[in-house]
Amino acid sequence: xxxxxxxEPHARQTLDDILRAHAADEGPLLPILHDIQAxxxxxxxxxxxxxxxxxNLGKAxxxxxxxxxxDFRAEPAGRSVVKLCRAEACQAMGGDHLAHHAERKLGVGFxxxxxxxxxxxEPVYCLGLCACAPAAMVNGRLVGxxxxxxxxxxxxxxxx
Numbered sequence: 001x002x003x004x005x006x007x008e009p010h011a012r013q014t015l016d017d018i019l020r021a022h023a024a025d026e027g028p029l030l031p032i033l034h035d036i037q038a039x040x041x042x043x044x045x046x047x048x049x050x051x052x053x054x055x056n057l058g059k060a061x062x063x064x065x066x067x068x069x070x071d072f073r074a075e076p077a078g079r080s081v082v083k084l085c086r087a088e089a090c091q092a093m094g095g096d097h098l099a100h101h102a103e104r105k106l107g108v109g110f111x112x113x114x115x116x117x118x119x120x121x122e123p124v125y126c127l128g129l130c131a132c133a134p135a136a137m138v139n140g141r142l143v144g145x146x147x148x149x150x151x152x153x154x155x156x157x158x159x160x
Contacts, residue, residue: 007046014039015047019054029055029065033072042073070122078113078120080158082106083137086123089130094147098134099123101148105155119158 007015018035022028032051036043043066052059066072084090084099103109106119113120129135132144138154 007044007050011040011044015050019050029057029062030069033066033069037072041076045074070124075113076117078117080119080139081122081137082119082139082154082158083122083124083127084110085125085127085129085133085135087126087130089126090134093133095134098146098148098151102136102151102155105151106159 015036018032018039021035022032025031029051032055033043036047040047048059048062048066051057051062055062066074082102084095084102086095086099099110102121106114106121108114108119108121110121110123124137127135127137127142129142129144134146135142135144136146136154137143138158143150143154
């Protein structure tokens with residue numbers, strides 16, 4: 001079955017619009033993937049063959065880029081995304097303990113989305129808040145100086 005038949009007509013139109021918008025770009029793969037992620041909330045597997053054909057790239061090359069960059073998702077994220085810093089400064093300030101606490105409070109492990117779709121938990125390796133470690137990003141909002149109480153408040157917010 002051709003990929004065009006796998007994507008719903010609206011999704012295919014969105015994909016075609018994204019590809020057309022980057023047709024004249026030099027090195028368009030990353031901007032295309034970012035736009036796809038923004039439009040669909042993830043990079044659906046069904047778009048890969050279309051990108052391969054449009055850019056005359058190998059499937060392995062496109063897959064390699066998608067899998068290399070941690071911000072690209074193969075599946076939709078939860079309604080909320082909590083990113084906990086796992087870098088050295090945050091680790092030194094109790095980040096490991098808080099990571100385990102966050103997993104328990106959110107009911108999900110790293111790289112996972114809760115079954116109810118409420119939250120996705122992701123590790124990140126520096127948010128630039130080393131002086132305010134440990135740190136997190138909650139739906140794009142930076143939060144520094146985390147402790148168990150702050151993690152509890154975050155969990156209450158994203159699970160509401």
